[in-house]
Amino acid sequence: MINNIVSNKQQGLQTDLCVLDFSKAFDKVGHKLKWYGVDGEVNSWIREFLSGRSQSVVVDGASSRSVPVISGVPQGSILGPCLFLIYINDITLGLKSTVRLFCR
Numbered sequence: 001m002i003n004n005i006v007s008n009k010q011q012g013l014q015t016d017l018c019v020l021d022f023s024k025a026f027d028k029v030g031h032k033l034k035w036y037g038v039d040g041e042v043n044s045w046i047r048e049f050l051s052g053r054s055q056s057v058v059v060d061g062a063s064s065r066s067v068p069v070i071s072g073v074p075q076g077s078i079l080g081p082c083l084f085l086i087y088i089n090d091i092t093l094g095l096k097s098t099v100r101l102f103c104r
Contacts, residue, residue, distance in 0.1 A: 005017070016097070028087070029046070029050065029083050029086065029087050030043055030046065030047045030050075032086060032087050033046060033086065036086065046079070046083070049073075049079065050073060050083075053068070053069040053074065054066040054067060054068050054069060055067060055069050088101065
């Protein structure tokens with residue numbers, strides 16, 4: 001991608017780039033699920049899964065104090081990547097240009 005940007009610059013071509021921060025994406029996933037028709041108990045279960053969590057770190061048997069997790073999904077969860085894809089599924093609607101989506 002960076003090569004394309006440099007090449008376009010050298011050729012005097014316009015290149016537009018939009019960088020989005022999805023760090024709080026899961027805070028709104030309940031609303032997006034409702035939009036897709038996932039409502040009632042399933043929506044409530046997913047919102048509960050994403051809220052009221054805390055975490056601590058254990059190193060050599062010693063544990064840190066527990067702190068609240070205010071965004072995101074539990075690491076290693078199967079549900080997390082699915083919810084993220086649901087959240088960004090329609091991000092390109094209404095755009096009239098080539099869009100490439102990727103995560104690192």
